[in-house]
Amino acid sequence: MDQVNPRLCVKWEAPEPGWFKVKFDGASTGNPGQSGIGCILRNSDGIYIKEISKKIGVATNNEVEFRAALRGLQLRMELGVQRIHLERDSLNVVNAVHYNNTPSWRLNQWLQPILVLLATFNEFRISHIYREGNGEANKLSKMAIVNGDPPLAL
Template sequence: MPKDGWSKVNFDGASAGNPDQSGIGCILRDSNALCIKEISKKIGVATNNEAEFRAALRGLQLGKELGVQRIRLEGELLNVINAIHCNSIPTWRLNQWLQPILARLATFDEFWVSHIYREANGEADRLSKLAIAVDDPT
């Protein structure tokens, strides 16, 4: 649960193959752990890593859209978390998603980025997989 005055985004990306049809899931919660908004969105063909980066970015965008100033970002893929902490350098393809994540983080008054185990990220995981399963009417 985030501290008072903070919000938390849990994010996850899923791919039916690698690459294949993919989806993202994000949940924004307030400091009482109440869900403010959740997103489940199909993103087309992507790798699982790309879907994770895109889910992180969308979660941060959601926080900004809803006026959040202090945000905690939690995801289960260490590749993404390490890249955000500048502990690793992603491929050029993934870097196109990392740079906007870093830029978006800089717009918050305060932020915290951390790894979370898959077992504790079940809702974001469910939303990312739901996005793949749902037929797109367009």
């Protein structure tokens, strides 16, 4: 019997009613290299609320992941969201938030503001998704490197 690769079955799942989901990603042309971030905020009906594609200059691949998470959370401040589910295809940020630590001070300088913002939410979740389920945010992060800061699509 053929086995189905679970990565081929990855799809976006809506958060519970009253919750919002932020998918985020970072891309870097080197380590360090020119970098960009992408964030997408959707409501529980799957409707796009806002997306961001932003060039951030030179950063390491790990730094850009944390910066993308921070920018995704800042959307909450702008839009007044109280319940958020963060979804990411890299375990670095997910584990850092769960365990409140990073392997280096350079990453910790980005983790601390993330933790401060998370403390302002009524509720939050952060979880891992396979890379195949985070393609939209990945595309936005790569577009930022190539095109600079494209207009936001709403």
